[in-house]
Amino acid sequence: MGFRTVAMTFGAAAALTACASGVTQVRDPIRAVMSADALMFVSFDTDGNLSVAPEELEAGIPREWARADANSDGNLSPIEFQNWSNLVLGGSQMGPYRLDFDRNVDNTITREEFETEIRGRFSDYDEDSSGALSRSEFVRLLGQARAPTPTPRPTPGSF
16 A cells, blocks of 8 residues: 555545534644654554554564565665565655665665664654554654745835
8 A cells, every 4th residue: 555545545534534523624733744664664563453562573574674685685785675665665755765774875785784774763763662662653743734824015115
């Protein structure tokens, strides 16, 4: 399922919820984003409890490595990473990017680099330091939307 599909589904669900509750206009909606790597972490939730435990992370990393290392040579080439990113993260334009993984910039991602980056991202998401990721930890609020501010027009002769 692509990122656009997820975003459109989320938007449709929000609209239906608003209609069902009798709300006709939403005021000051909160804008939120979800990084593409959240899609991968959600897939690690194998027991369906809506949380990703450390054990699920450790089971998910080798699965993703096997999916990414298409030729099983123990390294990811740029093309292998791009293919994996398109499949798992919803596109190579959304991040995390290849250089996030290839920290020594040698144009090859080793299994160690891959695992280190994924574990680091897991820790970054774990805002409450519980060792597990809840769905709410994947969402980043951007703030409330505001009405556009009128642009002041110059008065004649003020140039």
